[in-house]
Amino acid sequence: xxxxxxxxxxxxxxxxxxxxxxxxxxxxxxxxxxxxxxxxxxxxxxxxxxxxxxxxxxxxxxxxxxxxxxxxxxxxxxxxxxxxxxxxxxxxxxxxxxxxxxxxxxxxxxxxxxxxxxxxxxxxxxxxxxxxxxxxxxxxxxxxxxxxxxxxxxxxxxxxxxxxxxxxxxxxxxxxxxxxxxxxxxxxxxxxxxxxxxxxxxxxxxxxxxxxxxxxxxxxxxxxxxxxxxxxxxxxxxxxxxxxxxxxxxxxxxxxxxxxxxxxxxxxxxxxxxxxxxxxxxxxxxxxxxxxxxxxxxxxxxxxxxxxxxxxxxxxxxxxxxxxxxxxxxxxxxxxxxxxxxxxxxxxxxxxxxxxxxxxxxxxxxxxxxxxxxxxxxxxxxxxxxxxxxxxxxxxx
Amino acid sequence: xxxxxxxxxxxxxxxxxxxxxxxxxxxxxxxxxxxxxxxxxxxxxxxxxxxxxxxxxxxxxxxxxxxxxxxxxxxxxxxxxxxxxxxxxxxxxxxxxxxxxxxxxxxxxxxxxxxxxxxxxxxxxxxxxxxxxxxxxxxxxxxxxxxxxxxxxxxxxxxxxxxxxxxxxxxxxxxxxxxxxxxxxxxxxxxxxxxxxxxxxxxxxxxxxxxxxxxxxxxxxxxxxxxxxxxxxxxxxxxxxxxxxxxxxxxxxxxxxxxxxxxxxxxxxxxxxxxxxxxxxxxxxxxxxxxxxxxxxxxxxxxxxxxxx
Numbered sequence: 001x002x003x004x005x006x007x008x009x010x011x012x013x014x015x016x017x018x019x020x021x022x023x024x025x026x027x028x029x030x031x032x033x034x035x036x037x038x039x040x041x042x043x044x045x046x047x048x049x050x051x052x053x054x055x056x057x058x059x060x061x062x063x064x065x066x067x068x069x070x071x072x073x074x075x076x077x078x079x080x081x082x083x084x085x086x087x088x089x090x091x092x093x094x095x096x097x098x099x100x101x102x103x104x105x106x107x108x109x110x111x112x113x114x115x116x117x118x119x120x121x122x123x124x125x126x127x128x129x130x131x132x133x134x135x136x137x138x139x140x141x142x143x144x145x146x147x148x149x150x151x152x153x154x155x156x157x158x159x160x161x162x163x164x165x166x167x168x169x170x171x172x173x174x175x176x177x178x179x180x181x182x183x184x185x186x187x188x189x190x191x192x193x194x195x196x197x198x199x200x201x202x203x204x205x206x207x208x209x210x211x212x213x214x215x216x217x218x219x220x221x222x223x224x225x226x227x228x229x230x231x232x233x234x235x236x237x238x239x240x241x242x243x244x245x246x247x248x249x250x251x252x253x254x255x256x257x258x259x260x261x262x263x264x265x266x267x268x269x270x271x272x273x274x275x276x277x278x279x280x281x282x283x284x285x286x287x288x289x290x291x292x293x294x295x296x297x298x299x300x301x302x303x304x305x306x307x308x309x310x311x312x313x314x315x316x317x318x319x320x321x322x323x324x325x326x327x328x329x330x331x332x333x334x335x336x337x338x339x340x341x342x343x344x345x346x347x348x349x350x351x352x353x354x355x356x357x358x359x360x361x362x363x364x365x366x367x368x369x370x371x372x373x374x375x376x377x378x379x380x381x382x383x384x385x386x387x388x389x390x391x392x393x394x395x396x397x
Numbered sequence: 398x399x400x401x402x403x404x405x406x407x408x409x410x411x412x413x414x415x416x417x418x419x420x421x422x423x424x425x426x427x428x429x430x431x432x433x434x435x436x437x438x439x440x441x442x443x444x445x446x447x448x449x450x451x452x453x454x455x456x457x458x459x460x461x462x463x464x465x466x467x468x469x470x471x472x473x474x475x476x477x478x479x480x481x482x483x484x485x486x487x488x489x490x491x492x493x494x495x496x497x498x499x500x501x502x503x504x505x506x507x508x509x510x511x512x513x514x515x516x517x518x519x520x521x522x523x524x525x526x527x528x529x530x531x532x533x534x535x536x537x538x539x540x541x542x543x544x545x546x547x548x549x550x551x552x553x554x555x556x557x558x559x560x561x562x563x564x565x566x567x568x569x570x571x572x573x574x575x576x577x578x579x580x581x582x583x584x585x586x587x588x589x590x591x592x593x594x595x596x597x598x599x600x601x602x603x604x605x606x607x608x609x610x611x612x613x614x615x616x617x618x619x620x621x622x623x624x625x626x627x628x629x630x631x632x633x634x635x636x637x638x639x640x641x642x643x644x645x646x647x648x649x650x651x652x653x654x655x656x657x658x659x660x661x662x663x664x665x666x667x668x669x670x671x672x673x674x675x676x677x678x679x680x681x682x683x684x685x686x687x688x689x690x691x692x693x694x695x696x697x698x699x700x701x702x703x704x705x706x
Binding site for chain 2: 086087088107108109110113114115117118119121122123124125134135138139182
C-alpha cells in the first residue's frame with residue numbers, strides 16, 4: 001500500500017510537471033521553463049485597508065517543496081498575506097509569483113493553489129465526494145480522472161467510508177480531512193492553510209498535525225501554513241517566518257528561531273513558557289565577553305562576544321526557563337509564588353527581590369514548594385542580550 | 398400501628414410534593430398558552446367549522462332564518478360562470494405574481510446584499526413601499542394608469558405611441574394589478590432573501606472561487622441550495638397571500654372590465670355583503686380554502702421531493 005501511494009504521488013508529480021496546472025483555458029499557459037524560482041515569491045508586497053497599512057513591505061521566497069509557516073499574533077497580517085497569495089484579497093502594490101508565473105492579479109481559481117480554511121468551508125448540501133470533485137468538475141477534468149483522484153485522496157486521508165455523507169454528518173476532524181482532501185485532489189502547485197487546526201480539540205489537533213506532516217512528506221508539495229500557535233509552527237515547518245505588525249521579524253528553521261531569536265519579539269513569542277527578560281547594567285568587559293550586573297546585584301559574564309554589542313546601549317538579558325534553574329549557588333534570589341508540576345518537569349514562578357516575576361524550570365518533580373525562598377542559576381551558554389531597539393545578541397557557540 | 402419508617406414517609410411525602418409541583422407547573426404552562434389558544438379557537442377554528450356549516454345552508458339574513466340545503470350551494474357555484482371565471486382569474490393572478498415575487502425579490506436581495514450606505518438606502522427604499530396602505534398604493538397607480546391623462550398615457554404620447562388604458566383592457570387589467578402588487582410588497586421577499594443570503598458563510602464563497610466556480614455556477618451550485626428553504630418559504634407565503642387578492646382589485650378595477658379581473662375573494666364579498674347570500678358566499682370561501690390548501694400542499698411536496706433528491 002505504501003508503494004502504491006508513493007507510486008501514485010510520483011505519477012501525480014509527473015503529471016503536474018507535464019500539465020503544470022489543472023486550471024485550463026482563459027489565457028492560462030504552462031509556466032515558462034526557464035524561470036529561476038519555481039516556488040512562491042512575494043516581492044515588496046504591501047496591503048492597505050483604507051488609510052490603514054497592514055503590510056508595509058513584504059518580501060519572501062519559498063522554495064518548491066518547502067513547508068513554510070507564517071507565525072505571529074492575531075492581526076499581524078499573516079492571514080492577509082495568505083489570502084493575497086490565494087487571490088482572495090487584492091494586493092495594494094508589489095508582485096506575487098507562483099511556480100515562476102506572475103499571479104498578482106489572477107483570479108483565485110487560476111493560480112493553481114488550493115486552500116484549507118479555518119472553518120473548513122465545505123459545501124453543506126454536497127456529499128464528501130461532491131465537495132472534493134466540485135473544483136475538478138468546474139474545469140472539465142474527465143470523470144474517470146476525477147474518480148481516480150477522489151478515490152486516491154480518500155484512501156490517503158481515510159475518507160473512503162464517508163464519501164457519500166454530507167458535512168453535517170461528520171465530526172470536526174473528519175470535516176477538516178475532507179477540506180484537506182478537497183485541496184489534495186486538485187494537485188496544486190501550492191497548498192495554503194489558514195489556521196486549519198484551531199477549531200479542533202487538543203487531542204485531534206495533535207493528531208492532525210502529524211497527519212499534515214506525513215501528507216507533506218508524501219506529496220512533497222509546497223505548503224504555506226498560517227498560525228498563531230508556536231507548537232504547530234515548530235513541529236510542521238521547514239522554515240518559520242515570524243511576523244509582527246505586517247513585517248517579518250525572522251525567517252529561519254524552527255530550532256534556529258528557538259535558539260537564536262533575531263529580536264526580542266521573536267524571543268518572547270516563541271517558546272512556552274515565554275523567555276524571561278531581566279533589566280541589566282553593562283559592566284567593564286573581561287575576556288571579550290559582555291559582563292552585566294543582574295537585578296539582585298550579582299555580576300555575570302554572559303558569553304556574548306563584546307564586539308557584537310555596540311557600546312552605550314541599554315541592555316536586557318533574556319533567559320529561557322530551562323536555562324534558569326533552582327540551585328543553592330544561584331545568582332538570583334527570590335521566593336516561589338506558584339509551582340506547576342508537569343510530570344517530566346516542574347515550573348516555578350519566582351518573584352525576584354526587585355519585584356520581577358520569572359519562570360524557572362526544574363527537572364522532574366522538584367521539591368520546591370510555593371513560599372520557599374529560592375536561588376536561581378543562569379546557564380551562561382544560553383543567555384541572550386537585547387538592546388533597546390529589540391535586536392538580539394547571542395552567546396558565542 | 399404506625400410501623401412505616403419515618404425516612405420512607407418523608408421520601409413519599411417529598412415525592413407527592415414533587416408530583417403536585419409538577420402538576421401545578423403543568424397548569425402554569427397551560428396558562429401561558431391559553432390566551433393564544435382562546436383567540437385561535439374563537440377566531441379561527443370556530444369560524445372554519447361555522448363557515449363550512451353555513452355553506453350547507455340557505456340563509457335569509459333579514460328574517461334570520463336558515464334552511465339546510467346540503468351541497469346545493471356548491472352545485473350552483475359549479476354552474477356559476479362568474480365564479481368559474483373568478484377561480485381562473487385568481488389562479489392566473491397567483492401564477493403571474495408569485496414567480497415575480499420570488500425572482501425579483503431574490504434578484505434585488507442579491508444586488509443589495511452588500512455593506513455600505515448605498516445598499517442600505519436602496520434596501521430601505523424598496524422596503525418602504527410595503528408600509529403604504531392599499532388605498533394609497535392603488536391611488537398612486539390609478540393616477541399612473543389613468544386613461545388619457547395618466548403618467549403612462551403621457552409618457553407613451555411623448556415617445557410617439559398611442560396611449561393605452563391597461564385597467565380598461567380585459568387582457569391587461571389583471572397583469573396591471575399584479576404589477577402594482579409586486580411593486581407594493583416586494584420588500585418582504587427581498588428582506589427574507591437578504592436574511593438568508595447573509596447566513597451563507599463568506600468562506601464558502603471563497604472556497605468556490607478557489608474551486609474555479611464562475612458567477613452563475615456559484616449562484617446555482619452554492620447560493621440557491623443554501624437558501625432553498627427561504628425560496629420555499631417565500632413561495633408559500635406569496636401563494637397564500639396572493640390567493641386572497643382583493644383590495645387592489647376592488648379599488649383599481651372593481652373586478653372589471655367584464656369580470657376580467659374579478660378574483661374569488663371579491664366574489665365572496667359581493668355574494669355575502671352585496672347580495673346577502675351568506676350560504677353561497679360561505680361555499681365560495683370553502684372552495685378558496687380548498688384551493689389554497691392544494692396549492693400549499695403541492696408546494697411542500699415539491700420542496701420535500703427536491704430536498705430528498
